[in-house]
Amino acid sequence: MTIKELRKRFISGELTPLEYMEELLETIRQKERKINAFTHLEKTDTLLKEAELWTEKYKSGEELPPLAGIPVAIKDNIAVKDMPLTCASKILQEFTSPYDATAVRKLKEAGAIIIGKTNLDEFAMGSTTEFSIFGPTHNPVDLERVPGGSSGGSAASVAAGMVPVALGSDTGGSVRQPASFTDTVGIKPSYGMVSRYGLVAFASSLDQIGVLAKNVEDASLIIRVIAGKDKYDATSRELSVKNIFDAFETIDGVKIGVWKELDNHPAEDGVMKVWDDAIMKASKEFQMIPVSLPDIASGIASYYLIAPAEASANLARYDGVRYAWRVLDASTYKEMVKRTRTIGFGKEVKRRIMIGTFALSAGYQDAFYKKAVAMRYRIMQNFEEAFKQVDVILVPTSPKLPWKIGQKMSPSEVYKADLYTIPVNLAGLPAVSIPAGYVDNLPVGIQVIGKYGEDEKVWAVADKLMGLWR
Amino acid sequence: MDIKVDKELVRKIADMAMLEFSEEEIEEFVSYFEEMFDVFDMLGDISPDYEIPPLPATLHEDEPERRVDYHDLWMRFSLMKNGYLLVPPLRGGDEE
Numbered sequence: 203m204t205i206k207e208l209r210k211r212f213i214s215g216e217l218t219p220l221e222y223m224e225e226l227l228e229t230i231r232q233k234e235r236k237i238n239a240f241t242h243l244e245k246t247d248t249l250l251k252e253a254e255l256w257t258e259k260y261k262s263g264e265e266l267p268p269l270a271g272i273p274v275a276i277k278d279n280i281a282v283k284d285m286p287l288t289c290a291s292k293i294l295q296e297f298t299s300p301y302d303a304t305a306v307r308k309l310k311e312a313g314a315i316i317i318g319k320t321n322l323d324e325f326a327m328g329s330t331t332e333f334s335i336f337g338p339t340h341n342p343v344d345l346e347r348v349p350g351g352s353s354g355g356s357a358a359s360v361a362a363g364m365v366p367v368a369l370g371s372d373t374g375g376s377v378r379q380p381a382s383f384t385d386t387v388g389i390k391p392s393y394g395m396v397s398r399y400g401l402v403a404f405a406s407s408l409d410q411i412g413v414l415a416k417n418v419e420d421a422s423l424i425i426r427v428i429a430g431k432d433k434y435d436a437t438s439r440e441l442s443v444k445n446i447f448d449a450f451e452t453i454d455g456v457k458i459g460v461w462k463e464l465d466n467h468p469a470e471d472g473v474m475k476v477w478d479d480a481i482m483k484a485s486k487e488f489q490m491i492p493v494s495l496p497d498i499a500s501g502i503a504s505y506y507l508i509a510p511a512e513a514s515a516n517l518a519r520y521d522g523v524r525y526a527w528r529v530l531d532a533s534t535y536k537e538m539v540k541r542t543r544t545i546g547f548g549k550e551v552k553r554r555i556m557i558g559t560f561a562l563s564a565g566y567q568d569a570f571y572k573k574a575v576a577m578r579y580r581i582m583q584n585f586e587e588a589f590k591q592v593d594v595i596l597v598p599t600s601p602k603l604p605w606k607i608g609q610k611m612s613p614s615e616v617y618k619a620d621l622y623t624i625p626v627n628l629a630g631l632p633a634v635s636i637p638a639g640y641v642d643n644l645p646v647g648i649q650v651i652g653k654y655g656e657d658e659k660v661w662a663v664a665d666k667l668m669g670l671w672r
Numbered sequence: 673m674d675i676k677v678d679k680e681l682v683r684k685i686a687d688m689a690m691l692e693f694s695e696e697e698i699e700e701f702v703s704y705f706e707e708m709f710d711v712f713d714m715l716g717d718i719s720p721d722y723e724i725p726p727l728p729a730t731l732h733e734d735e736p737e738r739r740v741d742y743h744d745l746w747m748r749f750s751l752m753k754n755g756y757l758l759v760p761p762l763r764g765g766d767e768e
Contacts, residue, residue, distance in 0.1 A: 503714035514689060521690070536690075544692045552691055556682075556701060557708055559689040569675070573715045580718065614707045 205272055205366060205420045206447060212260050212271055219260065219271025223253035223315070226273055230364045236345055239359040241278045241336050242286045243318035249273075252315050268446045269427065270313030275359045275368035278319035279326050280411065281400035282306050285316070289402050290334035291324045293546030297526035303400020304435070305369060305411050305428040312427045312446075317365055321355030324548045325517065326371055326404045328352050329379055329619055330607075333550045338607050343385055343645060347604040350380030353414065357384040360414045367415040367424050373404050374505055375599070375623025377412035378635035382599035382647025385637045387668070389413050389421045392655050393630030394439035396425065397432030405512035406437075408505075408627045418634060418665040423447070425657070441655045450662035458484060458663070459493035459592035467499050467621060469601035472641035477598050480638040480648055483670050484596070493588040493595060497580045498625040504581065505624040506617055507561045507574035513551075514558030520546065553613060582629045589653050594663050597622045599635040599647035622649065632657040634664040638671045677705040 203211075211217040227246060234240060256271030276282050279289045281299035283306075288294045302310065310316065323333040331339040331354025341349040342362040349358040353370025357380035360368050370377040372390040381388025390412045401411055411428065415421035423446055431440040444451070460481060468474055484490060522528030522542030529545060532538035547555070561570045588595060602619050605611075626633045631654055635647040650667065652660035682701045686693055693701065 500714045500716065503712045506708065506711055518690075540690050540692050543690050547691075553701075553704060555689050555691065556685055557705070560681075560685045560705070563685065563688065566675070570712060573718050574712075576718050577715050612707060613704060614711050617711065 203366075204417060205269070205423055208272065208366070209268070209270070212256075215261070219253040219256040219315075220250065222271070223249055223273060226317070226364060229362065233342070233362050233364065237340050237342055237358050237362055238337055239320055239339055239355045239362065239364060240275070240318045241288055241290060241321050241334075241355065244285070244316065249315060249317060256313065256315075267311065267313035268423075269309065272314050272367075273317040273365050274309055274314045274424070275317050275320050275356060275365040276306060277322055277326075277353050277356050277368070277370045279322060279371055279402040279404075280306060280369055281402075282316055282319065285319055287402070288319075288335070289325045290322050290336055291546065291548065291551070292335050292527065293520050293542070294526050295335060299400075301400065303411075304397035304432045306400060308428045308430075309369075309424075320353070320359055320368055320370075323352035323354070324551050325402065325513070326352040326373055326376055327513070327550050327554055329375070329616060330605075331355060331358075331380070332607060333548055335548070340607065341384055341604055343383075344604065344643070346606055347644070348383065348607050350383035350600070350604065352376040352380075353388075353412075354380045354383075356414045357381055357386055357388070360384070360386050360416060367413060367420050369424075369428075370412050370414050371401055371404075372410050372412040372627065373408045374509060374627050375620050377414060378623050378626075378633060378647070378649055379600050379620070381414055381635040382637075382645065383604040385640075385645035385647075387415050387418050387421045387637070387664075388635045388647075389418075389425055389661070390626065390633050391425055391429065391657055392439075392441055392632040393627075394437050395429050395441045395443075395632070395655075395657060397428075397430070397435040397438045399432055399434035399438075403512075403516040405509040406516065407512060408509055410627070418636065418661055418668055419450075421634070422450075422657075422661040439655075441657065444658060450665055451658055453659065453662045453666060456488060456594065456659070456663055457592040458488045458490050459588055459595035460490055461498075461595060461597045462492040462494045463496060463499070464597070467601075469598050469622075470603060472603055472644070473598055473601060473646050476639040476641055476646040477648065480667075480671050481596070484667060487666070487670060491592050493592055495581075495584045495588055495595075495625070497577065497584050499621060500577050501581055501625040501628055502618055502621055504574040504577040504628060505620070506557070507570050508578065508628075510554040510558030511561045511571055511574075512558070514555045514562065517547075517551070517555055522546075550613075578628045581625050585625075585629050585631060585651075593652070593656075594660055595651045597649050597651060599623060599649045603641065603644045603646070626651055630654060632660045634660055636664050636668040636671070675709065677702050677709070681705075
């Protein structure tokens with residue numbers, strides 16, 4: 203059932219927000235112990251009370267905001283007033299947010315009920331949702347496998363039917379890759395479309411709030427609600443979106459680009475099989491044009507310098523003085539800061555701080571950081587050239603199928619699994635991962651990537667393609 | 673990359689990042705840095721002084737009130753062009 207359908211049923215009285223909330227809470231009771239999607243669930247009484255309030259308002263027949271009584275889950279690196287904001291890290295485990303992120307404020311103003319906070323890799327650094335102080339999240343499609351990450355909790359909560367939609371964040375693919383792994387839809391908007399105010403900073407020039415849902419319509423509807431320029435985020439923009447319940451734009455004559463160099467950087471066999479089938483089906487409806495993006499494989503190197511460099515600066519604020527937890531038995535300031543950070547941060551976060559600090563240190567900037575920035579621009583130019591020929595571009599979301607929880611992989615092996623999603627963040631483009639098929643009972647997603655600011659077109663094409671591939 | 677990674681370098685970086693590691697962890701970091709340098713080799717021979725081109729991606733160019741200048745958007749992160757950080761990182765610091 204889509205949000206539009208839910209709203210229609212709430213208005214007709216066929217279903218009430220209270221009944222719907224009770225259904226979801228029952229699903230959570232049955233599944234959460236096995237999946238571990240949430241880091242925090244709002245109290246049942248509070249949720250039922252809020253749902254009851256909306257039920258009464260629907261009964262009264264008054265004009266209600268667009269998401270009245272719709273439950274939404276929020277990734278635990280996005281601020282929700284009076285809820286924990288832990289980033290799945292020990293260093294923030296005692297921290298409660300005193301304010302709402304702009305995206306959350308807009309959801310609340312639209313009538314959404316915030317059901318709880320979802321699990322993630324610590325500070326959104328990871329692609330498995332295993333690196334969390336709350337333990338790993340399990341993939342509802344196959345409980346022995348990872349749900350992807352870092353927005354794995356949001357993806358799992360949607361895939362398991364615990365919520366219709368959830369907010370995530372996407373710095374290098376953290377919404378799209380879990381969407382691919384859990385057979386859901388993940389939207390990463392154009393950089394600047396959604397305010398980052400209240401999103402805990404990881405890599406500020408790449409971070410963007412996104413949405414996970416079961417269909418493109420619901421995910422894009424939520425983006426329409428939370429989009430817009432915000433005085434608290436200087437990089438936010440008033441990019442064009444339609445009214446909340448408007449239909450997608452028509453896409454007659456849309457030309458779809460297919461990444462030509464994929465053969466040089468192929469995904470696993472199973473993923474390639476689904477990809478080939480999907481391209482064949484799409485070619486019956488759309489004009490498909492091979493496009494060259496020669497440098498995007500170098501995005502891995504560029505990203506894993508730029509993102510840790512920004513992270514090392516952003517995470518400097520966790521010094522034991524300003525936020526939450528600290529060691530109490532240090533004898534000097536420096537010892538307190540060092541020990542707080544050493545104990546408070548997990549292994550992967552420390553890796554990224556270390557590599558970022560190195561990349562920015564005097565003497566190495568030219569060899570590493572500045573080259574990474576130069577490569578970022580070259581990748582942006584690659585897309586510019588490609589978009590002279592086509593309207594959107596298709597690329598698989600992940601080169602891998604969801605792997606087993608606890609599977610041993612070296613850090614660089616895991617990083618290389620971000621190969622197809624990272625270039626989109628480097629170039630600030632909009633993209634959607636949609637389910638494209640199954641292989642060995644595991645889902646495969648494909649990304650639709652668009653020109654900067656043409657998010658509506660990307661969603662319209664993605665919606666059509668998802669219909670073809672289902 | 674022709675940069676020698678040793679335990680001394682890792683210790684120096686750890687101090688700058690305000691982190692502490694055991695000897696075993698420092699050895700792990702030496703391997704990690706070496707592994708990452710292999711990844712960074714993918715940057716190839718691109719010049720760090722690569723001239724940033726005037727990007728043509730200006731959205732709604734013909735509608736001044738909706739105009740979005742892509743290049744301006746990115747330049748808000750002076751971080752990207754000048755290696756200047758928006759949030760100053762911790763750098764060793766004084767004892768007290």
